[in-house]
Amino acid sequence: MTGLEVEDLTVRFGATVAVDQVGLEVPAGSVVAVLGPSGCGKSTLLRAVAGLEVPASGSVSYAGGDLAGVPTHKRGFALMFQDGQLFSHLDVAGNIAYPMRLRHSPGHLSRPAQRQRVAELLSLVGLEGYADRSPITLSGGERQRVALARALAVSPRLLLLDEPLSSLDRGLRERLASDLHDILRNAGATAMLVTHDQEEAFAVADRMAVMRDGRIVQSGTLDEVWRGPADGWTAQFLGYATVLRGEAAQRLRLLAAPDQSWHAVALRRSALRVDPTGPMTATVEEARVTPDQIRVQLHVEGAGSLPAVADPGTDVRVGARVRVSIDVTRVAPV
């Protein structure tokens, strides 16, 4: 079933091109993350989809219907911002019921139906009993849950999420990311998420598009993008620790995995491991203990300085000679 289709979309601010001929699809029932650094144009793309920015060219359509000229409030989408943007003059229930109270809007419900729907949504986001609270008294995580409930209130055709978890601290972000994943699946929502945080994208979405300087540089399922980053920049942005090119990449391939073929390779930090049975030799340049493992910087013979890990208790004093193995599932050819 077709959901959102963005074709050849360009948005300009004066002389700056914020979104440059972008194509993107969000199939109905799926969650697509647009991942990119700040300033890459991803929020502008989201705003153009919402109808808040007027594109210079290209089209946005949903279920086959072109949305050019359709104002924001008639698109049947819902938008959730980084900081929730709850209405401070309404309580939690009032915020969630907001779209249901709008007359002449498709989401309009009668009073008793509103109450019931608000209760359902509060339980969906895990905030039973919060109906009468004022938004000012809520924590950051609770506010985002309320904002999510409000956005889901009228079962929008498409949910637009602008960095929904970025304002939260790390622990909360991880927990809420997996909750968000479950809530979106349970609600059967179609959603487009923009974020600069690859973990958020991986935790919430099914598919992703990587954006850079106003263009989509790569898109596909999470697995496709993760296993085959389009280029070195994308690999590093996705969280790969290093990208090796040219001779160093070839030496590493010959030493470690002669059956693979690559010209350049992206390595996760845990791709190289200090292992007495490993095929390569290296000298320890730096070592730092973390709760799970020892993070080391090695000078690998023939490949140069690379990050690696060692099991706790391994002798990795600076200057020590060690042997190193490579885990080919943790490298990606570029």
Added chain:
Amino acid sequence: MNLASRNRLGTVALAAVPLVGLVAFFLYPVGGMLARGFWPEGSFEPGAVLEVLGRPRVHRVLWFTLWSAASATAVTVLLGVPVAFAVHRLRFPGRDLVRALVVVPFVLPTVVVGVAFRQLIAPSGPLGALGLDGTATAIVAALVFFNVSVVVRTVGAFWEAIDPRREEAAAALGASPWQVLRTVTLPALLPGIVSAASVVFLFCATSFGVVLTMGGLRYANVETEIYLLTTQELDLTGAAALSVLQVLVITGLLALAARVRRSALPVDRTARPVPRPRRAHVPVLVWTFVVVVFLMAPLGSLATASLRRGETWGLQNYRALGTTGERSALLVPATEGLYNSLTIALTASVFALALGSVVAFLVSRPAGGRLTGVLDGLFMLPLGVSAVTVGFGFLITLDRPPLDLRSSAMLIPIAQAMVALPLVVRTVGPVLRSIDDRQRQAAASLGAGPLRVLLTVDLPVAWRALIAAAGFAFAVSLGEFGATSFLARDDRPTLPVVIYRLIAHPGAENFGMAMAASVVLAATAAAVMFAVQRLRVGSMGTF
């Protein structure tokens, strides 16, 4: 002595300076005026005061005050809110000019406003056909003219603080533009609107110069009635009764405004890109244009009138400012009045700035608690207490020991400084409050003493607000009429007093001179405001 009590002692010592000033030059004279009414023969007779409130004429005056102020407030809010949107949420060529033009009427001398309106609507004036001369409608229009800027600036500041994404979120949830305005924007603006409306009501209900010059014998409000009772009928009991009533009502209003303001979210001034107008904004821009025309029309007609005498056009009225007028309407040439006005306003603005910045500093301390709330309210009082009461109080209390200032040149500047004081506090206070206290703590932890913190953290942020406040106080002092009309001696008048004298005396030359003097006064006040506007202090003129 421990650190905490030393800090508290410092605060008290600092607060003592403006407090002594307020007590000596505001509470004491006002109290003296009220005491005259309640103790007419040296014995306490509240019955006489109550008797005053039963007079039919007083009922008429109260009723006129109430309805003229209420209707002027309603119209001002209706006119001002769309303009606030246009100049604070849109970017268009000439926006800064519109912002500056809107503020000009507020600092115009009330006498000039009265004269300018009469010139516009007099039977011989450009709008004479409307037959508004001498009507209550004309008075309401002049009050609106005077106060539009209060609404534009106060509501505009709130409008700037609303995150546009909140409205976008509502639109995305299905709210039409009208529903967004009604359910999201207006609730967020409400504290600003209520705050501005209560201040406008206050200004309208205590307006003196406008009603005095336009009301004639038919219309009087509480303020002009106090003036009439004290100067013409020498009925101090009646005047005191009205003053007490005014103080009570106004204190209540100020308390209400303060409460609404506190419940509002702190104003955050993060710069956001402001969009260019779209087609949907055309009505708002047209509305803004109409309001600007309404604000400029009386000034235009004033300028025209100043250039003619009878049927001849030219600068003769301006040249005549060097004389004492037809049949010696004045004791000194009008130019001397201008000189007096400038020197007095300069002195008054120095006083107001000195006291006001100390008060602003004290009320902006984050850990102030109750004390700062009381201080803030106390120093707002001059905003609402009848300037006539202040002026008359000065006259009857500061004429003998312990404070004998009868012949002091400082008398008028001090009175004007009291009137301008609340405006200084309201301009500087919010700017000081916007400084994150942790910056001061960081500076202190790096070794800066309290004075150095003030110089290196507060001053770099606040200096523009201080200059703006001084300019604002200067412009307001320049046009102050209520208190000054009591205190100015005939041989040393200020320009507004000169204008009032000139229009009170018959003769085409006197009238022409009044027009020319009004233009000079308006131009001076406007020039000061234009200069101050360039400093871009957001809190200026907000309440």
